[in-house]
Amino acid sequence: NAGVTQTPKFQVxxxxxxxxxxxxxxxxxxxxxxxxxxxxxGLRLIxxxxxxxxxxxxxxxxxxxxxxxxxxxxxxxxxxxAPSQTSVYFCASSPLLRRTPYEQYFGxxxxxxxx
Amino acid sequence: GQQVMQIPQYQHVQEGEDFxxxxxxxxxxxxxxxxxxxxxxxxxxxIQLVKSGEVKKQKRLTFQFGEAKxxxxxxxxxxxxxxxxxxxxxxxxxxxxxxxxxxxELSVKP
Numbered sequence: 193n194a195g196v197t198q199t200p201k202f203q204v205x206x207x208x209x210x211x212x213x214x215x216x217x218x219x220x221x222x223x224x225x226x227x228x229x230x231x232x233x234g235l236r237l238i239x240x241x242x243x244x245x246x247x248x249x250x251x252x253x254x255x256x257x258x259x260x261x262x263x264x265x266x267x268x269x270x271x272x273x274a275p276s277q278t279s280v281y282f283c284a285s286s287p288l289l290r291r292t293p294y295e296q297y298f299g300x301x302x303x304x305x306x307x
Numbered sequence: 308g309q310q311v312m313q314i315p316q317y318q319h320v321q322e323g324e325d326f327x328x329x330x331x332x333x334x335x336x337x338x339x340x341x342x343x344x345x346x347x348x349x350x351x352x353x354i355q356l357v358k359s360g361e362v363k364k365q366k367r368l369t370f371q372f373g374e375a376k377x378x379x380x381x382x383x384x385x386x387x388x389x390x391x392x393x394x395x396x397x398x399x400x401x402x403x404x405x406x407x408x409x410x411x412e413l414s415v416k417p
Contacts, residue, residue, distance in 0.1 A: 223403065232316070234395060234409035235350065242403050250404060282349055292337070292399045298349040 193218050198283050198299035205273040205306045213268040213302050215283030223286045223293040224266040225250070226258065228279040229301075235282065241266055242288065273306045280304070311339075311398045313408035321416050326383040328411035330396035339379040340397040340405070341370060350395060353381075386415050 199214045217224065225240035227250075237250030241260040255277060257269040266285075270277060280303050284296040312331045320326050330339060338357045342350040354363055356372035356379060363370045369382045383390055393410040400406055 225405065227407070232409065234313075235397075235407040237404060237406060240403060240405075248402065248404075251406065284350075288403075291403070293403060293405045294355065295352040296340075296342070296350070296397075296405065298351070301349055 195219065196283055196285050196297050196299035198281075198302050200302060201300065202303050203305070205270070205304065207273060207275060207306060209273050211270055211273065213270075213281055213283075213304075215266045215268065215299060216264050217266075217283075217285040217297070218264065219285060219287075219297065220263060221285035221297070222263070222288045224260065225284050225293070225296070226256070226266070226268045227282045227284065228252065228277075229282060230279050238268065238281075240293075242291075270304075275306045278304060278306045311336075311396055311406065311408040313396055313411055315411055316409065317412045317414075319414045319416065320386050322388060323385050326386050326390070326413055328381050328394050328396075328413075330379045330381075330408055332377050332398060334377070336372075336376050336379075336398050338399055339372060340399075341379075341381055342395045342397065342407075343392050344395065344410070345392040348392075383413075386413070388415050388417055391415050 196217045226238040227235040239258040241247045283299040286293045286296045340355045341353040344350040360374045361372040367384045393412045395410045397407045
């Protein structure tokens with residue numbers, strides 16, 4: 193099993209550009225999520241999904257869109273990149289235990305710089 | 308949203324010393340998870356605590372869940388350089404949101 197994979201590993205964008213960060217998992221996990229990590233801020237939840245066709249907002253959803261058309265994939269779209277979105281982005285997946293996320297498996301991260 | 312506060316933000320210890328990080332909530336937690344992130348790496352799940360007063364051990368790591376289920380701690384006995392990294396707690400909020408604390412960054416001087 194590859195676990196959770198993320199592409200690209202690194203990306204540089206200009207302000208106003210759009211892009212999609214890819215995330216895929218091969219563990220048949222129902223729950224998937226996106227976090228951003230900034231120095232001193234910990235991991236902040238952007239969006240999450242409890243199953244195909246279901247998505248919801250996390251703590252910091254503005255400027256980001258997600259979709260979950262399959263169990264395996266959970267792409268994160270930046271609509272119009274801003275310097276404030278410079279960060280490391282982690283995708284994670286987990287099984288649901290009594291409808292709550294259990295052990296999170298994280299991908300290796302995407303380091304995004306917006307100039 | 309419902310947060311978890313972690314203290315301290317940074318801890319520098321001499322190898323062999325003990326280390327503790329604390330996770331506090333103003334509201335009752337259904338459960339608490341702990342993760343470790345090595346420098347340059349991604350977070351890795353350590354444990355989940357569910358029961359009031361629960362204590363679990365993993366080798367030199369001891370995890371506790373408070374009686375009121377509003378706080379938790381991670382204690383490392385006799386730290387080693389391999390313990391270096393950032394330790395996060397995370398709480399499950401209603402609806403499936405898993406919210407992380409700010410983390411405690413541990414450095415160990417050999």
